[in-house]
Amino acid sequence: NDQFAPIIGYGDLVQGNVTINRVYYVKGLNHNLFLVGLFCDADLEVPFRKLTCFVRDLQGNDLLTGNRGSDLYTISLQESTSSTPLSFMAKATPTQAWLWHRRLSHLNFDYVNLLSEKDIVIGLPKLKYVKDQLCFSCELSKAKRSSFRSKVVPSSKRRLNLLHMDLCGPMRVTSINGKKYILVIVDDYSRYTWTLFLRSKDETPEVLKDFITMI
Template identity: 40%
Template sequence: MCDKKNNVLFTDTGCFVLSLSIKLAYESQVLLKVPRKNNMYSIDMKNIVPKESLTCLVAKATLDESMLWHRRLGHVNFKTINKLVKDNLVKGLPIKHFENDQTCVACLKGKQHKASCKSKIQNSITQPLFMLHMDLFGPTFVSSLMNKKYCLVVTDDYSRFTWVFFLASKDETSGILKSFITQIENLVDKKVKIIRCDNGTEFKNRVMSEFCEKKGIKREFSVARTPQQNGVAERRNRTLIEAARTMLADSKLPTTFWAEAVNTACYVQNRVLVVKPHNKTPYELFRGRTPSLSFMRPFGCHVTILNTLDHLGKFDGKSDDGFFVGYSLNSKAFRVYNIRTRKVEENLHVRFLEDKPIIAGDGPKWLFDIDVLTKSMNYVPVVAGTNSNDFVGTKESIGAGHSSKEPGSSQDYILMPLWKDGSLFDSSSKNASNDEPQPSSDVENKNDEGVRKESGIDNQ
């Protein structure tokens, strides 16, 4: 056929004999050109200059040769070895295609890693509450305002709508889940069919087994020490925690407000995140209507709260200062922290001061007022300066250097525990700071007697 000046094309599906008018459009498309000698097209592998996609034309190396070069090159990946051959990056390496038969035991011992848990491209769940993902994080280092240390996060697989519950201990998980599932099934008029969680004892116990068996709910557990299989719940935990940490840093509120921040983050993200397969918010997918965002305010912003509880006089102030810490789930009200009462309350009569700037050091007064801080910690401040005669005998016995301080020196605060039985300090020691300091000579003569009198030992 070639002697008759025809072009012959061999492909993976067949052989094509082309007419004489067919010619190459671009010379750059030629990857390999071999001359014809003695009715043979011979390829000399030693004299080939590799080009772009020449790997398919290179002869395959035997398995023994592939393993030999794999060991010689420090157990490098076979893709890297073939790339060196394809791009002609080194010398001395045979121009062959090396294959891996997965028989290198040393690589399995030294390089084996966890199996990947790929997410589904298309969700097979078509209705809410068909599958619920849940996880529990905690204990936190700091308790919340309501003395909670754990947070239970429940996420609907279809809508990605999320609920959060705060617990003082893990034992409360079963009771909360039973109440939640019964309530949400009645609200949406659908049944929970599958629960996916980890192997924690808060989910894997007799109470939950009996409840799920009674309701006909299937439970799916992730493999031990494999949180990737519970990826929906784990990613939601990370999103909520990062959002709460950011809001606390922006509002300058202490860490004790972490539960309020997580609750607010969950409330907001249900209305603003977009679920990719449906291009809708979780609120719209679960509730069936578009959410409204006009009433939302920054977490931790200053507010004035109308006092509707106390009986006020004609000229008493009508409002208290506070901080916005979230939204009510049971009514159209805001959750605010009242600085005067030191409690979180739900109130609709709130005036937001969003324009008030938040500067470094600004925030609740109990963070910067030493007297209020010691009172809340059940500690009593003891003045230890030269302008007071408290513990003056003990001070002189320790060293006379303290008596040389100037009268105008600043006060030093010492935090001491407040004893309930047999108070360490009586009322006379607290009022002693208003007396005139005694001369040092009198103190030295009555050292032991002054210590007993000031510390209340004589009374015991």
Template identity: 50%
Template sequence: MTGQRDLLTEYKEEKGPSVTFGGNGKGFTRGFGVLSNGTTTFRRVAYVDGLKHNLLSISQLCDKDYEVRFTKKACSVLNEKGKLALSGHRRENVYVIDMDSTITENLCFLSKASSDVNWLWHKRLSHLNFKTLNSLSSKELVSGLPQHSYAKESLCSACEKGKQTKASFKTKQVSSVTSPLQLLHMDLFGPVNIQSIAGKKYTLVIVDEYSRYTWVIFLRCKSDTPEELISFVKKMEVLNNLTVRSIRSDHGTEFKNSSLNNFFKNKGISHNFSSVRTPQQNGVAERRNRTIIEAARSMLSDSHLPTQFWAEAVNTVCFTQNRSLIIKRFGKTAYELFVGRKPSISFLHIFGCQCFILNNRDQLGKFDPKADDGIFLGYSSISKAYKVFNKRRQTVEETIHRN
């Protein structure tokens, strides 16, 4: 039984027996759900309102054909095949089992990745943290990633410069939506002090509540927000055959205006606002802003590219994080939750790396170079192609012909 509702999946409200606490207080069973760490799953775990500790019943474990062993300092739970399912340690007169640590211990069965492979995939996935990288590998949530144990052997100077922080917002514990596009969180950041190559200074970040799938839209000025947002909502509804029901944002004039009010009224979309000067209430979008900006800053620092490439870095971060960040409630990536299939990441490359682009525009002589020098800038959002900066032409091109 547990007193933390957010630990349970497949939760169903159901009245159960009351539980008497040590101080003669009582808690009531509100429902039952499933508790899992990826390798061991307990079904029909009771949610008891007011319970301050998570409790495992030894008798019920034995009834399920588990074998429980105790020593002076530790305990272990073996499954019906005799393999270790859970382990714990003694704390005074109580044996404590950490289900999260059991997941980490399973990684010892994987071969350790070399230092070069460690940092290669860390950079390919937009400086992704190693805990998530190991989860992607061990649980086979993506294809194309070598199955190794990845370890942070030293500090990444680019991450230290890009992600240094004092504190973070608390994550949202409970979600009330059951499918994508029911609720969209959004926020605008900018103006960036240096325009992007395309002349943009603002970025509209949109996050789906259910899947946490994220989109970024680059704007020249704040007044472009209503037009871009209306176009985005129409496009998403047609492409996914789903309906946007609610939108959450702050009180910025880019979101609170007559154009959007009329559009939402005609579509039957409810528009919720966070309280004034309380960005925590728009925490989903605010935290995603921070995650994207920190990763983009790290990538620019690592690639030594000028700041004018910030929009390309942000777009690449959004692309890779949709395919790599794991949504804790479901144990899946945002891409899989939104699209319905596991993402492939075998084609990813390091942002800012040197490359060569096939020159198929000019009429070349017999011995003229066939390729131009380029800088890899990410992935196209409208076609199956890479975005590359052509050094000779000084333009950003989309091409599949690169080495």
């Protein structure tokens, strides 16, 4: 009738073996209303006939049956034809779905739905979270770089002809002598490795001079 009413609260409705999540309480509304989209979001089918309607799973099994009265169809939860527990959850908006996907460290949507269904995470709304597109960060993290081809001809012909160096640090724990940087030098031909310890990056030029003099 084009009137608006505030939602006072919401919760889960349990009637026999039927559970409907996130049921809104609207003050002044004298009848319980179902949205057909709610059933569709729960991967169910809702065919309508002239005098009846059915709520079915994707295998064609009737779960709930409704009867027509004037222009409205009435469904009785107490007359469920399913012997197994039923649970209906509203579908989260794409914004909500991806927000919680990122909040939970890009958790798989199947596990997000499991956390929501089991009410494990405080603050996670009881909704059905659907992946409607690919996540760029997830796809990038799963990508693998092609391996480098092995060299048939070595780069160097003799020892000390080519050296590879890498300076790393600062280390979280400083040595007894106050050194927290590591300079690693690898001979390309023999793969012999030297490990030198430094107090700061500024020592690198002098350490290299002493190293060249030594070899």
